[in-house]
Amino acid sequence: MRQEASPRAVLAARKQFFQLGLQDRPLAALVPEPILRSWKRCAERGLDSAALPRLEPLTAHELSAIAERHERLRRLCRPEIESLYADAMQTGCVVILTDAEGLILDALGHADFAARAAQVALRPGVLWGEASTGTNAVGTALVEGRPICVHGGEHYYDPHGILSCSAAPILDPYGQTVGALDMSGPAAVDHRHALGLVRLAVEQIEHRFFDEGFAGRRVLRLQADRALLGTSREGVLVFEDERLVAANRAGLGLVGADWSALGDKRAGDLLERLPGGTDGETQALRGRGGGPLYGRFEGSGARPHATPKPRPARREEGPLLGAEERAALARAVRMVGADVPVLIRGETGTGKELAAREIHRLSARGGGAFVAVNCAAIPETLIESELFGYEDGAFTGARRQGRRGLLREADGGVLFLDEIGDMPLALQSRLLRVLQEREVAPLGGGRPVKVDFALLCATHRDLRLLVEAGSFRQDLYFRIAHYTVELPPLRRLPDRAEIVRALWARLVEDERLTLSDACESRLAAYDWPGNFRQLAGTLRALAALADPFRPVGEDMLPPEILAAPAPAPVGTLDALTVEAMRQAVEACGGNVSQAARRLGVNRSTLYRRLFHA
Numbered sequence: 001m002r003q004e005a006s007p008r009a010v011l012a013a014r015k016q017f018f019q020l021g022l023q024d025r026p027l028a029a030l031v032p033e034p035i036l037r038s039w040k041r042c043a044e045r046g047l048d049s050a051a052l053p054r055l056e057p058l059t060a061h062e063l064s065a066i067a068e069r070h071e072r073l074r075r076l077c078r079p080e081i082e083s084l085y086a087d088a089m090q091t092g093c094v095v096i097l098t099d100a101e102g103l104i105l106d107a108l109g110h111a112d113f114a115a116r117a118a119q120v121a122l123r124p125g126v127l128w129g130e131a132s133t134g135t136n137a138v139g140t141a142l143v144e145g146r147p148i149c150v151h152g153g154e155h156y157y158d159p160h161g162i163l164s165c166s167a168a169p170i171l172d173p174y175g176q177t178v179g180a181l182d183m184s185g186p187a188a189v190d191h192r193h194a195l196g197l198v199r200l201a202v203e204q205i206e207h208r209f210f211d212e213g214f215a216g217r218r219v220l221r222l223q224a225d226r227a228l229l230g231t232s233r234e235g236v237l238v239f240e241d242e243r244l245v246a247a248n249r250a251g252l253g254l255v256g257a258d259w260s261a262l263g264d265k266r267a268g269d270l271l272e273r274l275p276g277g278t279d280g281e282t283q284a285l286r287g288r289g290g291g292p293l294y295g296r297f298e299g300s301g302a303r304p305h306a307t308p309k310p311r312p313a314r315r316e317e318g319p320l321l322g323a324e325e326r327a328a329l330a331r332a333v334r335m336v337g338a339d340v341p342v343l344i345r346g347e348t349g350t351g352k353e354l355a356a357r358e359i360h361r362l363s364a365r366g367g368g369a370f371v372a373v374n375c376a377a378i379p380e381t382l383i384e385s386e387l388f389g390y391e392d393g394a395f396t397g398a399r400r401q402g403r404r405g406l407l408r409e410a411d412g413g414v415l416f417l418d419e420i421g422d423m424p425l426a427l428q429s430r431l432l433r434v435l436q437e438r439e440v441a442p443l444g445g446g447r448p449v450k451v452d453f454a455l456l457c458a459t460h461r462d463l464r465l466l467v468e469a470g471s472f473r474q475d476l477y478f479r480i481a482h483y484t485v486e487l488p489p490l491r492r493l494p495d496r497a498e499i500v501r502a503l504w505a506r507l508v509e510d511e512r513l514t515l516s517d518a519c520e521s522r523l524a525a526y527d528w529p530g531n532f533r534q535l536a537g538t539l540r541a542l543a544a545l546a547d548p549f550r551p552v553g554e555d556m557l558p559p560e561i562l563a564a565p566a567p568a569p570v571g572t573l574d575a576l577t578v579e580a581m582r583q584a585v586e587a588c589g590g591n592v593s594q595a596a597r598r599l600g601v602n603r604s605t606l607y608r609r610l611f612h613a
């Protein structure tokens, strides 16, 4: 467990280390050893802590090529990133996935902090390896090969002092580091639980590596607690011709081995079978030199009685939709077929991108490309060249060879412009011209090229207000908003309990894990500011904490959900009254007095019924 260094101690340590050049023992009393080791490594490399780190962010195009290369890692990590996102929204953090070098592939989280983090380049496409970016949780965890928290002034570079970051390396089944998962937030806020959450998430990711890719080998799943067999807390050892070829950390820990056992140890070197200890699929085992364990074999070399458990087929990944939204999407599919642009509107996490992908999939252009551009995530200086491409020699610098641009890459398919409300005005004019003329002229004076794509746009903003404020072109608005799909926030959807159940069934493959009725009603009653993304994250977090055959109780819910008013009994007049009251308060923008006037009841009645139910 990490010893928290007080900000004052860190300040004193910084002074001694960076100003006085002292590097020896007294410092170890002020900052944790791994931080001190990292400071020394950075100083030896000649990094200047008072300067700004030299950063060379990738272009969106380069980033998307790298992200594609890491598609499997990103897919395997997505459930955990979404789970952590639920927490990040509460604590004002961002969740970050990097590759093995520390290059940020994905960053998801609280918009306010994400904007501040971007100021110190904590955003996709930037390298946070220790050698370039100094002591930081991602880079230092990768160098040290273990989870680490780097808080405030423990960062090597002064400007990073605004951050508090917790990261853990992700190891594949062969012990190779393939990336790092990180949670970062403002240094002023206490994030002491973050490292625990990140470690748990990495444990689950590493466990998921074994869901695919070991056909023909013998996979042993083992645990000291039998009830945890089949969960992400089990150890996994993979044998080929009796020799250990892959494992997770838990598996190695249970048999007292380390990564050097791979390719070297045989099953018999690591485990012994206990006499008479076989019960159905499960065997009683003992790790060499350790306590009793329960094991279950899967795969081609399985023991005769060990029938491998069939894994449920991969579930459908499209959006869960109500009848109204399904009909709206079906109309949008027809619009795309007729080359009419479609605008998707909804709060964050309501599934705008998922809906766009679904429209593309079902449309006549489903066989063509789906090119997604997040206008808010690409720096303003890059967005033009990313979209429109450029000719050879349009810029100076090694990276600046010509490029087709994303508009041309969408040719024959669908271009999805996410957060269109954040597109700079000058670019709006260029985009409008492309939409009118159906051709793209690359930067640097190249000849215009014909393009044929269907346009889907999304925004969480009210574009009409932006038009009124003069920050969005009215003619572009009319061009892209011929047909608008409104995705309602989760709190407005009827049948929320049904949605909770359906999403749980979709996300949690282990059918032994269930939600109690009370927990389900609490989840259905909560107002979900982060919408589907937050609900999915919370469900995944609950599944990670759940034990088989013990329905998840209310006590496992995060405090903000428990703090929400308890649901009224469903289907009664009482429930309808409370629901009407809630809707009135929402319609009055949270103004209880106004809602009370509208309903013709006392303000105190409204308070009592809504907040002390």
Ligand SMILES: Nc1ncnc2c1ncn2[C@@H]1O[C@H](COP(=O)(O)OP(=O)(O)OP(=O)(O)O)[C@@H](O)[C@H]1O
Pocket: 082, 318, 319, 320, 321, 346, 347, 348, 349, 350, 351, 352, 353, 354, 355, 460, 532, 533, 534, 536
């Ligand atoms: N209708 C839905 N059914 C199931 N899952 C959903 C649905 N809508 C969203 N999700 C899940 O929620 C997460 C966020 O979805 P998505 O990125 O599409 O939302 P968004 O509205 O584009 O968010 P943002 O505005 O923040 O970019 C994804 O993991 C997605 O799978």
